[in-house]
Amino acid sequence: MSRKISMAVIRRLPKYHRYLRDLLEKDVNRISSKELSKIIGFTASQIRQDLNNFGGFGQQGYGYNVEELYKEISTILGLEEEYNTIIIGAGNLGQAIANYAGFRSSGFRIKALFDINPRLIGLKIRELEIFDIEDIKEYVTANNIKIAVICIPKDKVQSIANELADAGISGIWNFAPVDLELPEDVIVENVHLTESLFTLSYLLNEKKLGHELPEE
Incomplete structure (x- = not known):
């Protein structure tokens, strides 16, 4: 049931x-x-x-x-499973996520990063190679990648997400400030950093005005 x-x-x-x-x-x-x-x-x-x-x-x-x-x-929470994971975008945020050791202990196996910048391609972050984003579909299919972490500018996100969906990705952790339109079988979890920061700003303002803050 x-x-x-x-x-x-x-x-x-x-x-x-x-x-x-x-x-x-x-x-x-x-x-x-x-x-x-x-x-x-x-x-x-x-x-x-x-x-x-x-x-x-x-x-x-x-x-x-x-x-x-x-x-x-x-x-x-499904944490007994192992999820082969890639990071799209090897900028500051992508590198910070790649450097976070807690993912491995929770079953999220980050396998590689992808970027469009030719100066980054071939470099390594914590022994994780940065690949050309042009190779992403082939890599996802060949390496049984289940999750993609997106850390790229919003104007490129939908097209990359479409490629990931076509390649059979199961889930996307989206840090880009855009809501993706994808098939229902692709699960998307959005992390909009500015929205979270604006929520903090609202709560600080409410406190300053002496209003009662909402419970979690």
Whole structure:
């Protein structure tokens, strides 16, 4: 039977995952929803409701086994899979992402970068070679690439995304400030940095005006 989970719940799961990992590093074995609410910022009721979407993880009077819950959420998030990943755009943002070591431990295997700048082609970032963007379709097909991270100017994004979709890419992590139009079988997660910054600006302004800030 299929299940319908709201995006609001889905977007809270990585936060649960992060805090549970921190608890494991502190050798915490068990935690109640009330204790978890104090450190994560969600109400105990919200935590129970969120987790009940995926089955019963806790026991009344016992709480949650931290390690088991962490593993369950890792499975729900698909982090037990390995995703061959490429980065489109070897500028400052693309290089920063390539240099982030946390992706490998989460199953995201960055295989290469691509760029249009001939001065960058052939160079390496953390032993990852930068290839000519003209070769991208062939590389995606030959190397079973599942995810593409896009870090290029918006005027080039749609055409590159179309090529990726034609090559069989499964997901795109899009940092370009443009909404992509792609087939439904390609999952797109947009990260619009300016929109996030503008949200911060709004909240700072609301605080300055003495208005009550919204809850997460």
